[in-house]
Amino acid sequence: MSTETKNERELKAVIGVHDAAPGTEVPDVAPLAFGGNRRSAAEEARTIVANATHGTLGSLSEDGTPWASLVTFGVMDDGSPVFCLSTLAEHARNLEGDRRASLMVSDPFHAGEILAGGRVTLAGAVKRSDEHPDEESARAAHLEAVPSAAMYADFNDFSFWILEVDRVRWVGGYGRMDSASAEDYREAEADPVQPQVPDAISHLNADHPDALLLMAKAFTRYEDATAAKCTMADRYGLDLQLDTPAGEKAARVSFTDRVDKPGGLRAATVDLARRSRQKLGA
Amino acid sequence: MSTETKNERELKAVIGVHDAAPGTEVPDVAPLAFGGNRRSAAEEARTIVANATHGTLGSLSEDGTPWASLVTFGVMDDGSPVFCLSTLAEHARNLEGDRRASLMVSDPFHAGEILAGGRVTLAGAVKRSDEHPDEESARAAHLEAVPSAAMYADFNDFSFWILEVDRVRWVGGYGRMDSASAEDYREAEADPVQPQVPDAISHLNADHPDALLLMAKAFTRYEDATAAKCTMADRYGLDLQLDTPAGEKAARVSFTDRVDKPGGLRAATVDLARRSRQKLGA
Numbered sequence: 001m002s003t004e005t006k007n008e009r010e011l012k013a014v015i016g017v018h019d020a021a022p023g024t025e026v027p028d029v030a031p032l033a034f035g036g037n038r039r040s041a042a043e044e045a046r047t048i049v050a051n052a053t054h055g056t057l058g059s060l061s062e063d064g065t066p067w068a069s070l071v072t073f074g075v076m077d078d079g080s081p082v083f084c085l086s087t088l089a090e091h092a093r094n095l096e097g098d099r100r101a102s103l104m105v106s107d108p109f110h111a112g113e114i115l116a117g118g119r120v121t122l123a124g125a126v127k128r129s130d131e132h133p134d135e136e137s138a139r140a141a142h143l144e145a146v147p148s149a150a151m152y153a154d155f156n157d158f159s160f161w162i163l164e165v166d167r168v169r170w171v172g173g174y175g176r177m178d179s180a181s182a183e184d185y186r187e188a189e190a191d192p193v194q195p196q197v198p199d200a201i202s203h204l205n206a207d208h209p210d211a212l213l214l215m216a217k218a219f220t221r222y223e224d225a226t227a228a229k230c231t232m233a234d235r236y237g238l239d240l241q242l243d244t245p246a247g248e249k250a251a252r253v254s255f256t257d258r259v260d261k262p263g264g265l266r267a268a269t270v271d272l273a274r275r276s277r278q279k280l281g282a
Numbered sequence: 283m284s285t286e287t288k289n290e291r292e293l294k295a296v297i298g299v300h301d302a303a304p305g306t307e308v309p310d311v312a313p314l315a316f317g318g319n320r321r322s323a324a325e326e327a328r329t330i331v332a333n334a335t336h337g338t339l340g341s342l343s344e345d346g347t348p349w350a351s352l353v354t355f356g357v358m359d360d361g362s363p364v365f366c367l368s369t370l371a372e373h374a375r376n377l378e379g380d381r382r383a384s385l386m387v388s389d390p391f392h393a394g395e396i397l398a399g400g401r402v403t404l405a406g407a408v409k410r411s412d413e414h415p416d417e418e419s420a421r422a423a424h425l426e427a428v429p430s431a432a433m434y435a436d437f438n439d440f441s442f443w444i445l446e447v448d449r450v451r452w453v454g455g456y457g458r459m460d461s462a463s464a465e466d467y468r469e470a471e472a473d474p475v476q477p478q479v480p481d482a483i484s485h486l487n488a489d490h491p492d493a494l495l496l497m498a499k500a501f502t503r504y505e506d507a508t509a510a511k512c513t514m515a516d517r518y519g520l521d522l523q524l525d526t527p528a529g530e531k532a533a534r535v536s537f538t539d540r541v542d543k544p545g546g547l548r549a550a551t552v553d554l555a556r557r558s559r560q561k562l563g564a
Binding site: 053054055056057058059060061064065066067068069070072090100101102103104106113114115119121123148167169171 | 346395397403
């Protein structure tokens with residue numbers, strides 16, 4: 001699955017320093033390596049792209065300069081982004097001249113320091129919708145994500161453009177990064193719980209720190225943890241940050257089953273807390 | 283100053299349709315043409331860039347594909363963005379291979395529909411800081427904008443990169459767009475009042491609709507306006523949206539003098555209201 005190079009692993013080690021707050025011990029477990037099921041790079045990429053409706057297009061100017069410009073997009077079932085551009089706009093003229101393109105999308109749920117947030121670059125070649133076998137789906141995908149495009153999509157100078165992805169590069173924040181194959185990307189599913197994650201994390205940390213600590217004691221190697229905070233959640237489990245006698249540690253706890261419904265995060269977390277109490281006899 | 287083409291003027295006319303809310307009359311005055319002093323495209327670009335600390339870099343992959351990726355940046359006195367990149371990261375390797383690059387930056391103060399917001403693309407060629415005559419200023423500019431870069435800037439694999447801008451393309455929202463020459467961009471000044479604008483607009487609309495209406499009656503051709511709302515503000519004046527017997531109209535009112543201090547927007551607006559009352563004998 002992972003196609004990271006030795007250099008990238010080194011970079012993770014170097015940049016991992018940032019993961020610790022000033023004055024805390026650096027976690028001795030790399031963020032991507034603390035165990036349990038988690039989303040693949042392909043799933044991370046699909047999740048970011050499924051929840052965003054704008055990004056930055058990289059296209060080629062007539063003189064070969066890479067041209068970065070704002071675009072809105074929708075997403076087809078196979079993860080291909082679809083743009084709606086006027087031929088009068090520079091980026092559309094660029095695509096007419098050279099079909100190579102990429103799209104950078106930032107995680108729309110991330111708040112705070114930008115480099116700590118997720119983002120993905122999808123690269124490949126575009127097709128104008130009249131060159132694409134499924135013009136109607138492309139159109140529908142764009143209009144679903146960007147309803148206001150209905151006001152101009154039918155103007156003569158506007159076309160839909162589909163980016164057929166052949167390279168995927170995901171960065172999850174400091175020290176979290178990986179590539180995905182085009183095939184893995186096409187077949188991966190966006191995490192349905194993602195829209196609930198920010199509220200779920202706030203709720204867990206505000207109202208259930210005791211349950212999080214029980215999860216850590218029951219299902220991580222830090223049985224001596226004294227406090228736990230949820231730092232990330234997904235359909236497979238929770239990332240925790242723990243206070244332990246040996247300093248601050250990062251850990252992962254997994255749900256019994258993958259969550260398959262948008263609203264299923266709460267039930268999975270309640271189940272994990274229940275199993276923690278059961279295992280600890282608490 | 284303007285380098286827009288006939289096509290772009292046509293696009294403005296077409297896209298101008300969006301400026302009106304559903305059910306309202308389309309303003310008969312194009313947003314860029316409703317008179318009074320306003321910021322040039324170069325000033326708009328410098329203002330966006332001065333207030334943002336991240337954007338999307340366009341670089342060239344080894345195979346020539348344009349590669350869009352997230353970057354943080356600072357800005358030198360001449361408007362050149364400065365990045366701090368690891369040679370282990372793909373975009374830095376791209377810049378090593380081909381110095382052509384661009385940077386897309388969105389207006390960090392814009393909220394709401396993304397295509398209605400400002401953004402700018404700066405294109406040119408990068409220099410690694412050891413190739414730049416003012417390495418120290420480049421470093422200082424980046425660290426001022428991105429203080430957390432101090433944690434990794436001195437690692438061996440990180441370098442500062444300066445984008446020497448030779449093309450500037452600003453889009454201010456639907457139907458507002460223009461290019462600026464590299465020289466105009468270098469010499470332009472960021473609008474010092476920009477950080478105050480969102481609060482100023484909220485305050486004016488919430489607490490002073492009567493003063494806005496007086497401004498419209500005194501200083502626009504809509505003496506018969508019945509309501510006024512501020513839609514934009516800058517160091518030169520205010521953009522107003524007016525209810526008139528002939529429908530919804532856009533108009534511009536200018537301050538007596540350009541505001542030169544970050545906190546000067548309030549005094550200039552109070553002065554404009556005072557002159558409106560004076561002129562109308564109200």
